[in-house]
Amino acid sequence: MxxxxxxxxxxxxxxxxxxxxxxxxxxxxxxxxxxxxxxxxxxxxxxxxxxxxxYLIDFIHPVSTLMLRDLVLLRGYDRQWVEFDDIAPVLVQSVMMSEDGRFCSHGGVDWVQMQSVVEEALDGGQTRGASTIPMQTVKNLYLWNGRSFVRKGMEVPLAIAADFVWSKRRMMEIYLNVAEWGDGIYGVEAAARHHFGVSAAKLSRRQAALLAVSLPNPIDRNAGKPGRGLKRLASVIERRASRSRDYITCLYD
Structure with missing residues (x-):
């Protein structure tokens, strides 16, 4: 037992x-x-x-997250990479004056503009964007569309890092080659040919201004068929671009 x-x-x-x-x-x-x-x-x-x-290497041509999305969805896209020196200066001037007038003077983030936006938001005012060209570039390359604090929190350090590593010319070259200018239309060369039937090097001041002001909403803002409001904005950017000599010293000697 x-x-x-x-x-x-x-x-x-x-x-x-x-x-x-x-x-x-x-x-x-x-x-x-x-x-x-x-x-x-x-x-x-x-x-x-x-x-x-x-992406410091010149012969590497980055693609954006939207381009990758179009590939995954089997939609394809139109993008023809063009070197910075083959882009009409009037287009560079117009984009700078429309998107980021302090591009040459800040280090990736315009803290003055950012502070102003935050203060307006805290006071209950209407929110507006404070994205610089470096911020938009890294957003296009690595992140996603839509407003969120998470995305913005990732965007800021990436923009600072990219601005530190890349020259201003390389930054602008990448931005202008990945920016969206219509459904499946990416980069200034494809945009110039799609909307105006010319190369990026042959854009007129008016065409450049229309492309610049369509950037915030390229699906609804058609640079090739502008409405009255878009034409009015383009006229403002044309005038600013013509007086932009002191603002573009980091891009042109």
């Missing part, structure tokens, strides 16, 4: 040990899973910064 009780006790201890080992195994697997997820998350966060360094 005693031998049977001892055997039963051994069986119970063995079962408990097996359950403990199984529980420890599950815990170990769970920890490994969390570590992998953490490493994956860190890799995704670091990847854009590594690509910023890679």
């Amino acid at each position: 005693k031998r049977g009780a001892d055997s039963q006790a051994v069986d119970i201890i063995s079962e408990e040990r097996e359950e403990g080992e199984m529980s420890a195994g599950r815990g170990s697997a769970l920890r490994r899973g969390w570590r992998r997820l953490l490493l994956l998350g860190l890799s995704l966060l670091l990847l854009p910064y590594l690509l910023i360094i890679l």
Whole structure:
């Protein structure tokens, strides 16, 4: 009788040990899973910064997240990369004066403009954008459309890093080659040919201004078929671009 009780006790201890080992195994697997997820998350966060360094190389032509989306959806897109020196200066001037007049003087983020926007928002005023060209460039390359604090929180350090690593000419070259100018139309060369039937090098001042003012909403703002409001905005940018000599010193000697 005693031998049977001892055997039963051994069986119970063995079962408990097996359950403990199984529980420890599950815990170990769970920890490994969390570590992998953490490493994956860190890799995704670091990847854009590594690509910023890679994109220093002139012959590498980056694509935007919207281009990748179009490829995944099998829609395709039109983009013809063009070097900075083959873009009409009037287009560069117009985009700067429309999108980021302090492009040459800030380090990726216009903190003066940002502070003004925050103060207006805190006072209950209507919110407006404070995105610089570097911020828009990294958003196009690595992030997504739509307003959110998460995206903005990722956008700011990326913009600062890109502005630190790239020259202003390289920044502008990348921006003008990944910006969206219509459904499936990316980059200034494709935009110039699609809307006006000319190359980016042959854009007139008026055409450049129309392309510049269509950037904030290129799907609804058609540079090739502008409405009255778009024409009025283009006239303002034309005048500003013609007086932009002191603002573009970082791009043209």
